[in-house]
Amino acid sequence: MKPDTPNAHDSQLEAAILGACLIETAAMPLVADKLRPEMFYEENHLEIYSALQSMYRDGKSIDIITVKNELAARGKLDAVGGPYELMRLSSAVASSAHLEYHVLILRQLHTRRSMRLGFQQLLGMSADESLDIDDILVEAHQLLERLESDGSMNEHLRSMPQLMTDTLEQVDARVASGSADGITGIPTGLAELDRLTAGWQRGSEYTIAARPSVGKTAFALHLARAAATAGHHVVVFSLEMQGERLGDRWLLAATRDVNPQHLKDGRLMPDELAQLREASAGLSRLPIHVDDHAVTSMDRVRSAARVLQSKGKCDMVILDYLQLCNMKSDQKNRNREQEVAQASRKAKLLAKELNIPVLLLSQLNRESDSGYSTDHRPGLHQLRESGAIEQDADMVMLLYRPAMHGKATDKKSTYPADGLGVVIVAKNRNSSTGEVYFHHNPSMTKLADYVPPMEWMMRNSK
Template identity: 40%
Template sequence: MIYAEEIERAVLGACLLERTAQSTALKSLRAEMFYITAHRAVFEAISALYARGAAVDMLTVCEELRASGRLDEAGGPFAVAKLAGEVATSAHLEYHCTILFQYFLRRRLVEVLTRELAAANDMTCDVYDVLIGTQRELGALLDDSPLENHLHPMPEVMEDTVALVDRRQKLSVNGLTGVPTGLQRLSEMTGGWQPGNLIFTAARPADGKTALDLFFARQAAMAGVPVVFFTLEMTASELGERMVLAESRADPLRIRQGKLTAEEVEDVHRTAERMSALPVHVDDTPYINVDQLCVIAKSLRAKGELGLLIVDYLQLLATVNPGRTREQEVAECSRKLKGLARSLGCPVIVSSQLNRQAEDRAGSPELRHLRESGAIEQDADLVILLHRPERYHIRVDPDTGCSTKGMGIATLAKHRNGATGKVYYGYNPSMTKIGEFEGVHVAVPGKTYKEKGNEGKIGDIFGGAAR
């Protein structure tokens, strides 16, 4: 039979330990979803106590079972005590409830299909009645899912809205309510990376997607936000080298040639030691699929080790359903990443490639250039299109009159909850250092103040001038 005894025991044990676990489990599960009879009895006792507002623990549950004449059915006081003693924390409770429901759904599916199969083989049954009955039963299985109940009455919506506003007021520091972006103008437009948002950064090849993602990761980590960086085209050590180059004085070319001076080697060692203290995890698993990524991310979030997720990049993610077009696969990855952002309650930044049409123009890319799937634009809360005009022999930015040397443009082409517009940033020739672009000063949304002829440069990035 399809069931998981250890998962059932883990859910019940968590409920016996923590009040918050009880509300989570009771919102998601019903007694019939437990396969083992003793476990159903314990869950029903917990439900009855919780409904009355009574305390729920090992002793009160035993008393409730005794009063209802079901203590023996539950295995006695020792069995209840054993459940409470097997669990140390409820950190993974939501995931355990999801697994438990899926086992229940599989059992019910087997029952329905077995019954309908018998009806299909019975020549006295009308085949259309069998089809309609099967469709009705399968639909009921999905409609009955307590994990998919997202219907909220207006009082609850307003209560959550007020709580959100109050939380932002409490957390706001100079208008920043989310994860720091590292670029002042970008933070002003977004309030920082917001919880539950899916953000796409898209660019042509070699226009700096990974470099900017690393900058965002480093800025968030230096603010104490735990970052998880999934890199699908680089190794962890290659990513680490870029992070070291962002803060050290080492020459990028000589570090790759192995020709650093003794002073530079010492500086690299000191920088690496400082960087090792940052709350960053790097996953460089090649050919990882989106479902594996989601499981890893949820596990890290449950352990408090994930506050910002970065994926580099979307088109390299695999799916587990073969036989479909690449556009359909990318759409599935985008949809699942959007669901992941909401379930994690933290920002998710995903790099994406642009299609070939973007190569035919020298100007900034547009939303229509997102590669392989319009689902990206639909699912995203923010789409940031990156452009380095200097690479395309544009010497003066037409909007600001500034030299484009060292100028990067991040265009917020879609912003579900705010304004769109351009953010200027600076970079060095090797794209290892990124920061504010000093040639452009923006004071009011929609108005750019410029100093014509001023050649832009990277501003103060890490508390001292960029080298």
């Protein structure tokens, strides 16, 4: 092998791999899924391997004659050196005995070249003060992601015995971590929702959708506080509200009787101020991180989550909300629906990569407001801007408050609508769907399990 050069390539190694693929039928199955054409540094080798890979995937026979014809059909035969070059490559190797080792080396050389090129570009970007530092960090993480992918292209292939071993290990882990009431994930803070979900599960994406002002953020803050109280590290990305406004809501939820209007206009009574200070001390001990950067992309969310998880400080991510994500697409002419679909897919990949639950808040369209359904109950068809949100989510929850639509009771439960919130679990990939009722105070800052009022219970027991 040649000594390491600035380009980090080895022409003889590339020729040996191509020669083995030309003379032995067992060669291409070994390399087709491990090498891509761009991993070959020499342009003629890149073109020959591109033809070989295409022929293999189309089920065509591979030998010197058929490869020559394929290159001729592509108009590349003369560019690669003609039939003589194919003869030279095939005669330069006796067998494919060390082919897998050669492939490993070639991939490492390609990774080194990609590293050098990528790091040079990052160095140039870091010196350009007109670029936002967050964008540069995103580029850095994307580079590392590409390098990691090239370094482990087939590591996720598992045999059935290995898969069953890994599956049983997870079963045993759920048994060991499960509580008496069957909660194996991160608690939701609502007993009925815990029973339906068994808690927020690792590697899963959850979508919580509603129309504006229904209480998506309040619901999410309740979930974050419940998870953190149970000792789990939660990261909240607030794209709509300033962090201090989230702090206001958490304080109101943790106090007994502080008037929300007094907190807003500063006319706090001494007792109210004392309650706020006491609540602040308790909330300060919770393992929650808040990012209220107004311009946030899913790549930025992933970068921040990865950094925090490396420090043991990211067990769950909450994004408020998906449609406000900054959609930075590498492809031109991508419409809004495709951009939202891409962000949703990245959220799903984030959940799987970091093995954490990811909760996405999402808007619903106006059909529920315009009387699409007689009682204004939302449905999956109202997920705004992309059906991919429903497709990617392991669970979709739709929030509904009948009192907002002038209802005296909830139609399905006949519970009094005042203070009643409904979580409609419209999709649940791993279990059943259903509805969960919760109680909220007038300011929608305190949420709890729903208990029908005594008057209603007495009236309906007759």
